[in-house]
Amino acid sequence: MQQLADPFLLNLLLIFVCAKLFGELFERFKLPAVLGEITAGIAMGPMALAVVAPSNSVQSISELGAIFLLFAVGLETQPRELINVGRTSLGVALAGVLVPFAAGFVYVVLHGDSPQEATFVATAMVATSVGITARVLGDLDALQARAAKIILAAAVFDDIIGILLLSVVAGMATADGVEWQSLVLLLAESVAFAVFMIFIAPRIIRRMHGRLHHVTTRNASLVVALLICLALSVAAEKIGMASIVGAFFAGLAFADFAPGLRPQVNALSEFLAPFFFFMMGAQLDLHVLTPKLILPVAVISILAILSKVIGCGLPLLPEGWRTALKVGVGMTPRGEVGLIVALIALNAKMISEEMYAIVILMIAVTTIFAPPVLRVLFRYPRFADERAGAAAVAGEPVQ
């Protein structure tokens, strides 16, 4: 009955094997495993060797992987810790948006392109994608460092700013223009969601958890946690935020119950997250990198990295350059929002195909740049300037 063999399982197996082999290989060369998983995706994906053919099903699995990854990261984070770094993180997020935007805008205009094209490129340089940083910090047992808390809180602000900017440029790309009313609504919804999740939801969960013994379902505590994780991911997406931010909020809300949930949620994330990073690589179309694009891609990538590191780092200089650098590098990876902005602009013929390719490759470079640098910053003692950071460097899990 070989005709019944399902390519889905085989694909899953091949992807998991490749991702983990590359991860192991990279670790041996003192590079982060996650970079190996992305490289596996680039090498084995449909754009290169085409060993595996990612289907919708694999795409869905990878989406779940990102969700459980951020749920696990949320479990390691007490809402109080985020509130403590709230004001600092808002500054980090704002400067981390303004500086890259200004840098991108000025560069494209100086390059001789229209201010309109410059606006789109600048917007695509703005929004941080926190998934990869979260994974690297988790792998390094560094989620308890102050720099990690600042990154996570800033990522929440960054996501809100990102979707607002995305709405603005999406409006610019249509005949109707920007709908300021819906923009205000979007801002109100996302801020209300974040405030509710950080200040109120953890208390509700705490009360609810005390009543779980009335439930007869087996392993009710895990079931309820998974349910709320899925529900908040969907809710975040409905508002317009990233689903992983919803999953992160769900983790926060259950942080008090992390000791019981951690091994179980980690297992889900351990199995599913590699598909997310593999697909990240598999979706990178290296064919767009023609020789004449190498220089502009290099320039704009360096600009994207420097502007984010400087933007996010500046407000943190009073805390010491080490923390500033860690947070700055942790915020460099760009992701989905940038890709969507670029795609909207391309479809509306507001940027050239060439510029589109440059933006895609810039996003890839920032994603590949962050993990190895973060590994050095969080692992080597000379960059340790905080209590929690020092413990993490010593190789102990910081609890």
Place this chain on the structure above:
Amino acid sequence: MQQLADPFLLNLLLIFVCAKLFGELFERFKLPAVLGEITAGIAMGPMALAVVAPSNSVQSISELGAIFLLFAVGLETQPRELINVGRTSLGVALAGVLVPFAAGFVYVVLHGDSPQEATFVATAMVATSVGITARVLGDLDALQARAAKIILAAAVFDDIIGILLLSVVAGMATADGVEWQSLVLLLAESVAFAVFMIFIAPRIIRRMHGRLHHVTTRNASLVVALLICLALSVAAEKIGMASIVGAFFAGLAFADFAPGLRPQVNALSEFLAPFFFFMMGAQLDLHVLTPKLILPVAVISILAILSKVIGCGLPLLPEGWRTALKVGVGMTPRGEVGLIVALIALNAKMISEEMYAIVILMIAVTTIFAPPVLRVLFRYPRFADERAGAAAVAGEPVQ
């Protein structure tokens, strides 16, 4: 950006909520949770309320759910225990195939249909689908009972017999007829696979596990176990066996390391398996049940249940009627093989559409029949006749 909201996550959420709500409800009425999950699928699925639209992605998730469920069950099973009940189980599996086949064949012929049609219907009545029984026994903490070991071992034999019969009828449905050579090959491959997995693989895994400290990948023990689980599921499918039998073998091979792996694999199964049972229900098309089919469906379902209980139970009577009854009922659920046989026969116009509907509904009835009866048999003291069974009845997890 609501247009970006992905129906996949929403579907997943709705299915998980419905499955768990129905499961909780059923538990309160002293019915197995798994039956609630199947009922949720029937009620919410595309055939009835159509609240959720199961996509390929959800189908893939449900497939993974069955795989991790059987992997978890395998982890609870020492290969030695299966070998101990090997001879008994072979008798159970053989009689459990012969009696239903004979009953089905005689009934259809007496009913006035052709011997050919009778052969197909009889074959569809043969193969046990062990997923649901495994889940019920797991939920009841009864996997350590002797009856459970006999069911699991007999299910392996049953799967091998089932694929052989499937090949025979698939050959009958083509112009070429049955290819006896490939049938012998199929038998040799599946027996070799089973023998290798039960007698040799656990030793290889034990040696390999001792060397895992050379691996730098995080959580290497889980990663390797997941990898081998996927690999064996694919291998089983390649041979022609059920992928879940491969996953069960993988669990067996890692049974020595169950204490470390159990909570993690259980988390995967806890999250993913409800999708399997929900989809089981969602795929049942109740529209085929017309009033005039009620009687034949009832008759053939009773025949299917009685013949399996008698066939599997008879060889076990020396061990007492309680064990015989437990094993017999545990083996009643029919599944995929029966569905495939019916579909092949329908496509080859070798059974009528009416008979096809009867077979589908018979499979549904056997699936729905087993869980509540198993719950009574394994939970109430009057059916306890074994040491392990007695402990399970007392509500203690039997380790």
